Amino acid sequence: LGALFGILVAHGVSGAHLNVVWSMSLSILGRHPWRKVPLYALSHLLGAFLGAATVYLQYYGKISTVFSGGQLLVAGPNATAAIFCSYPAEHLSFWGGLVDQVVATALLLICCLAVVDRRQGRLPNGLAPVLVGALILAIGLSMGSNCGFPLNPARDLGPRLFTFIAGWGEEVFTAGGGWWWIPTVAPFVGGLLGTVIYELLIEVHHLTTPHEEQSPGTLYIMD
Structure with a gap:
């Protein structure tokens, strides 16, 4: 639902990428200018940082006193x-986490490219954001137990920077x-x-010519 409403709020201004990946x-597919990617990445990082700060402000009493007894802890019961960013489950190895994020983000991109592929x-109108939200829900339910399915470098790094500063x-x-x-690099x-899988195995094999060009930035993504 967060992804769905984030897309509905922002798509008219920026295409609601919400994820620099x-x-x-x-940009790799030639549908978005590379010069805008750093600005989008910075915007995503700042937005995630401020989102984490907002959550901390709302639940300050619960987090800082009631639940943790005045200590801000990274590990332990x-x-x-x-609450703010991802950490690996006890069973997850370093390489397991790397594979987890590569596979989950690859699946995310394959399905999102299918959603915006007009030759499919x-x-x-309005269904694409719902499908993206459902996709993230499906990935979370099926792949979230390893490390919380970050999928988005800014969604993890921004809140991590906030927790570093906040105590x-x-x-x-x-x-x-x-x-x-890993959640910062592996999603890329x-x-x-x-992107390569979808382009080589699906998009270049379409039998029909699209009636209109692919839109350069109108979908979306997120977390």
Whole structure:
């Protein structure tokens, strides 16, 4: 639902990318200018940081006093850092986490490219955001137990930077064997993989010519 409403709010202004991996994918396909990607990435990072700050402000009393007894912890039964960003489950190895994020983000990009591919058939107005929201829900339900399915570098790094500043300290970057860089880097790898798979196995094999050109930025993505 968060992704769905985020898309509805922002799509008229920016295409509601909400995830720089999607911006990168569109740029690779020539549907989005590369010069805008850094600005989109910075905007996503700032938005995620401010979103984490908003959550902390709303639940300050619960987080800082009631639940954790005045301590802001990254690990243990009273840890609260995972409210804001992802950490690996105990069973997840370093390589397992890397594979998890590459596979999940590749799937995300494959399905989102299918949603906006007009040669697959035009969707009724307003249905695309619903499908994207349902896709994220499906990925979360089926792949979320390993590390919370970040899928989005800014969605993880922005809140992690906030927790570092707000009092959780440098452990937010050292926990899980330096886990933080996997949800920051692996989604780009998965996004590139998903884009190449869809382009080579689906899009170049369409039998019909689209009646109108692919829109350069009108869909979306998020978390």
